[in-house]
Amino acid sequence: MKHLRAWWPLTLLTIGWVINAILWLPQLGFPYSRANDWSMVGLQFGHSLTIICFLLCLLVSGDILSRQQHSFAVAVKMWLYTVGLALAILLVEWLGFNRFDYHNLYNSLLPISRDLAPGATAMIIGTVTLPWLRERVQSTATVWMALLFLPLITTTLFNRDAFGLLKGNSVTFYLLVMALGCLGASRPFARRTIAKWLGVALVTNILLVAMMPNASFQVHKTMVTAGRFTVPTSFTMVLVALGCFLLLRQPLTRFVSQLPRPHFFLLGLAILLGDQVVIKQCARVAAETASPALRGLILVVFAVLGLFLAGYGPVLAEKLQEPWHISQRIDRLWAVDHSLTADRQLQQLGRQLGRWFASRWPTWLALATAYVFANLSLYYMGNQSHFVKQSMLWVTLVLIFLTFKALQALTNRYWLALLLTGLFNAIWIVANIQKMDLRNEPILPSELAMIDDLDSLLKMIDYHLLIYAGIGIIAVIVAIILLERWRRAQRLSWPWRIFWLVLAVCAFGSSNFWNHHNSRMQTLMIGFDDQPHFIHQAVGAKQNGPTVQFLNNVDITIMEKPQVYSKAAMTRISREYAQAAKKINAHRTTQLKDQTVIFNLSESFANPTRVPGVSLRHNPIPRIQHIKKQTTSGIMISSGYGGGTADMEYMTLTGFAMCNFAQTLSTPYTQLVPFLKHNPTIVQSFNYAAAIHPYSKKFYDRGTDYPKFGFKKFSYLGSKKYPIRHQKTIDNNTYMSDETAYANTLDQLNAHHGPQFINLVTMQNHLPYNNLYKDSKTDYFKATVGNGTDPKQVANYAVGIHYTDKAVTKFIKQIDRINRPITLVFYGDHLPGIYRNSMKRDGLKLHETDYFIYSNPAAQRQGAKRLTRSTHYVAPNDFTAMVAEQTNAKVTPYQAMLTKLYHQLPAYALSTQQNGTNSFNSAPEYVNQRGRVVTYSSFTKHQKKLWHDYQLVQYDITAGHHYLLKTKMMK
Secondary structure: OHHHHHHHHHHHHHHHHHHHHHOOOHHHOHHHOOOOOHHHHHHHHHHHHHHHHHHHHHHHHHHHHHOOOOOHHHHHHHHHHHHHHHHHHHHHHHHHHOOOOHHHHHHHHOOOOOOOOHHHHHHHHHHHHHHHHHHHOHHHHHHHHHHHHHHHHHHHHHOOOOOOOHHHOOHHHHHHHHHHHHHHHHOOOOHHHHHHHHHHHHHHHHHHHHHHHHHHHHHHOOOOOOOOOOOOOOHHHHHHHHHHHHHHHHHHHHHHHHOOOHHHHHHHHHHHOOOHHHHHHHHHHHHOOOOHHHHHHHHHHHHHHHHHHHHHHHHHHHHHHHHHOHHHHHHHHOOOOOOOOHHHHHHHHHHHHHHHHHHOHHHHHHHHHHHHHHHHHHHOOOOOOOOOOHHHHHHHHHHHHHHHHHHHHHHOOHHHHHHHHHHHHHHHHHHHHHHHHHHOOOOOHHHHHHHHHHHHHHHOOOHHHHHHHHHHHHHHHHHHHHHHHHOOOOOOOHHHHHHHHHHHHHHHHHHHHOOOOOOHHHHHHHHOOOOOOOOOHHHHHHHHOHHHHHHHOOOOOOOOOOOOOOHHHHHHHHHHHHHHHHHHHOOOOEOHHHOEEEEEEEOOOOOHHHOOOOEEOOOOOHHHHHHHHHOEEEEEEOOOOOOOHHHHHHHHHHOOOHHHOOOOOOOHHHHOHHHOOOOOOHHHHOOOEEEEEOOOOOHHHHHHHHHHHOOOEEEEOOOOOOEOOOOOOOOOOOOOOHHHHHHHHHHHHHHOOOOOEEEEEOOOOOOOOOOOOOHHHHHHOOEEOOOOOOHHHHHHHHHHHHHHHHHHHHHHHHHHOOOOOEEEEEEEOOOOOOOOOOHHHHOOHHHEEEEEEEEOHHHHHOOOOOOOOOOOEEOHHHHHHHHHHHOOEOOOHHHHHHHHHHHHOOEEEOOOOOOOOOOOOOOOEEEOOOOOEEOHHHOOHHHHHHHHHHHHHHHHHHOOOOHHHHOOOOO
């Protein structure tokens, strides 16, 4: 019973504090009664009572804190406890309620400067100041109390906050009230005197609170000033609370005084009842409860829980710090000689802190290094300010620091780990700068497969940069050797090595869950303001930095499931398009497998004179333009600019659209095809297929993907079984010429005399475009440009496609002499990334490449004919249907669907208003035969159904249950 008698007064006060902190919040609606009646007066009285309970808690806190021994060490411990408890609250909010906001993390780490909980800050300051105040002014306590009331009286009378009291929500106000508690308890007052003044204050307060609603209505016709005196800063409120405190001080302070760490108990209450994370969460729970009684019960439970946590929190904190002796270390670090004057004490403290910081220089140096590289990585992605997206700066800093700690854990060599971290990040930043400049997108996880072909990658980089990189690597190696010999710093014990290694693995490994919908990791990253911008990777890199944007692309979704996807839906589609194929085939006389079809992806081929602001002294492609006039031809809308070759190739072979895939799937060749057992393509319409690429097989995993597509032969540079022959380069261009590519294609035609499918991917016109050809040639195609485009690069590029023009013409003459039906589909995959035009203004033009479909005389005699309908603007996905129609070949049900798409829908691609490849997945752009962008909403009901069927098929084959593979849809 004695223990209960000690508890109940504080419990009642805490319940009042909780009600005052939560019940009167706007979302609960209690403060917003608009009636000028007794209910409004009752609300004001209820509010006054909770305010008085809140003020009593502050007065008790001031009394208790003033009786503790003051020291800087205790204040520091209280600050650390505040940080720890605030972080624990954040952890509960994140894991328990799946909410997180990095601003709250800032508040928790910087509780004083960010004003996390004014009461907690006041108590930390009061721990040092209130004992001194009690000791120094005890004899003049009454005078000081009168002085402290002056700001309250002034604020109340004039209704102006000249002293920054913020209606009771400022550190200044908390300290003022706690100082009153300290001074009031420091000397005895006659109980009769206290009771007399308390009665006067209470009557005055009741009158002021009761009259203000009516006064507000009479003057303003609203309740705008109804609560003028129902605020903690009202001097009558504080006077009533002070009178109650002086009369009831002993029972109010009995329980807290008996605690071993009363200041930490009070601090815990101040944090729990002042942290906005806690307050808002409790208010949210209460607001969702309709019953007033249940709301009241929730607040009571929260108050009791707060008391419990405030009581046992310090005990738990004490046990957690024991293994590291944190408390003792703080005592030693912040200990001062109290016999010295205040300035001498500060000097002593400064020297001790300086030695502590200096002894930990390896950690500060590592953090500074991480900060510099994190800042540079954001800056050089296009953020021309070091103060943009600070949350991503800190996330990147942590990731870089963890990289350093992981290397240190593995090697236990400080300088080796630090300098390797710096070298790796320097290379990482430069590599991303290069890719952003050439492709306007950062490095993505799907491109890591290209590391297997490092020689080919290095050939794409300016040799000056490689020289500087070599010098930098040698310098780092020398520095590591010298520094490790000069000063071996910061060796880690095995437990710490394991800890840092596990932490680094968990941090980077968590990226596998960043895009899991509504997961804790997605909530955490969104809370850090991570905006992946899968719709535009370059923007993502600029806002998040290349490291975070890279990790954003680790957790990928292949394709969002379309509506009504089911086995029944796929069965319906299979039957419907089988009938469509039957109808089409009734008028077709040939088979694709009985002829030769060549898909020729011409690297970066597109007429530069179509680009606004660009003109050339001479036409670089007169022969191809002449061919286009004689056969099926037009404009192909590319889904990339400056890159995306493998994506265009994937679309032509499979018929699937990049714009249907999820935003996180940037390169199907590396992220999808290797992991699928079945990859239906046009290849399966032939009995034999060969692929030719005069470059490495490792780029985009072609060496893995082509066999999965059904190719029986793959000729590439470095192949011993099927080598590239007739190797020839032109001037300073290190890539194999198009003449080499067509010579090998002709060899394939002569080696296999029967029908076949050939996929030819050239390399001659691949980036870079600096000083590739002799000046006399570039002068002939001298370019006039605008918008910051480099005319020399354009001229070099024009020379390259002029050589393509000659090589294509020569190859067509060669296949004309072959007495077998051969059809050539020639298309450019994308424009070179050398034009600096605005994508918003000229985006469509910067995604227009040339194509034509040519059938040799033997094919024409077999029935091949020029197409004249729906040819002006096409997508790569249309080529399979177009070839079948031009050669009068029968189609599969899937190819019948592609035929309907080709004729009945506009051309479709990723958004042409964005740079880069795969920059606007799941948001197709449609271009009609007049070259105008149209919207999905303009589609007819039949067109919308056709597009939805197409999405269902693509989803089923790539991400679904593969129902169609058990039907004849793809056969």
